[in-house]
Amino acid sequence: MKRITIIGFVLMAVFTAFFINATLPLLGDDQNERDFHNSYKIYSVPIPYRLDFAGENVPLEYAFVRENLDREISINTYWASATMIIFKRANRYIPIMEPIFRKYGVPTDLAYVAMIESQLSNVISPAAAVGFWQFTKAAAIENGLEVNDEVDERYNILKSTEAACKLFKSSHERLGSWTLAAAAYNAGKTRVLSAMTDQQMRDFYHLYLNDxxxxxxxxxxxxxxxxKEPQRYGFLLRNKDLQAPIPMDQIVIDSPVDDLVAFARKNGVNYKILKDNNPWLRKPKLSNPKRKSYIIQLPKPGYLLYDKQQRVISHPDDMFKGF
Structure with a gap:
């Protein structure tokens, strides 16, 4: 029996090889090289003549600034899948963040920080930083977020964006520019201020910092x-490719909820939908011993359906007009 099975596998392999050879045209070396040169092209990315960040000039007259920018545009353009996913998610989440930035007087260019920190998702880093804005537990608590076994507001896009805006404002007041405030989000205010003092330099582009x-x-x-210009960099999207903003109903909770599964059912959804839209709830209950007010968000009826979501999608070119 074993011998028959082996013979069967051999015959199948021979048949498969014959089938492939019979159906796929074989290219000679010359044809292969011609097709490669005609079909496969990699272009150098365009670099603008002028650019600003949060209203502050980017000194593109310096060769090293252009070269550093060229490197990152090239990486993001040719590492296309990750950039495409960020772009699709941005259509859903940037409209949530933008009013918070305006409320705190923080330039909306700082929203791009969340894109490179987390790709606009609730990820956990190897350093245990969490959420869209990648707060560590200590930094979250320091900036007014609640973090415990049942509630972790690092996963709350509204609360964590407010905390990020407060941090940006604090850094701007201390360091004197939004560009340096963005750098401080990565390195910390103290480290950036120390570099500025030691090097007697207040311009990010002329500071020597870690890589x-x-x-x-x-x-x-x-x-x-x-x-801002996706087509210029080869990203072609249709309206239906974007993740739609989901209109939400808000439920204010100021008392304990012993069973969030039952709570979800009572409000017309299942537990998965409750958790997907309120990932800051870390347990299937909310003890709320201090009787705090929490806002639970649930999709308005019908807006989990793709066709209905399509009605609230704006054109891709309009997504970053306010930035």
């Missing part, structure tokens, strides 16, 4: 350019 922080602002600038 990660030195690249950080250029990564933000690269995403800004791609998001």
């Amino acid at each position: 990660e922080t030195s690249r950080y602002l250029y990564r933000i600038l690269a995403l800004k350019l791609i998001c």
Whole structure:
């Protein structure tokens, strides 16, 4: 029996090889090289003549600034899948963030920080930084977020964006520019201020910083350019390709909820939908011993359906007009 099985596998392999050879045209070396040269092309990315970040000039007259920016645009353009996913998600989440930035008087260019920190998703880093804005537990608590076994507001896009805006404002007041405030989000205010003092330099582009922080602002600038002009960098999207903003009903909770599964059913959804839209709820209950007010968000009826979501999608070119 074993011998028959082996013979069967051999015959199948021979038949498969014959079938492939019979159906696929074989290219000679010359034809292969011609097709390669005719079909496969990689272009150098366009670099603008002028650029600003949060209203502050990017000194593109310096060759090293252009070269650093070129590197990050090239990476984001040719590492296309990750950039495409960020762009699609941005259509859903940037409209949530934008009013918070305006409320705190923070330039909306700082929203690109969340894109490079987390690709606009609730990820956990190896350093245990969490959420869209990648707060560590200590930094979250320091900036007014609640973090415990049942509630972790690092996963709350509204609360964490408010905390990020407060941090940006604090850094701007201390360091004197939004560009340096963005760098400080990566390295910390103290480290950036120390570099400024030691080197007697207040311009980010002329500060010697560690490699990660030195690249950080250029990564933000690269995403800004791609998001503002996606077609210029080869990203072609239709309206239906974007993730739609989901209109939400808000439920205020100021008392304990012993069973969030039952709570979800009572409000017309299942537990998965409750958790997907309120990932800051970390347990299937909310003890709320201090009787705090929490806002639970649930999709308005019908808006989990693709066709209905399509009605609230704007054109891709309009997504970053306010930035």
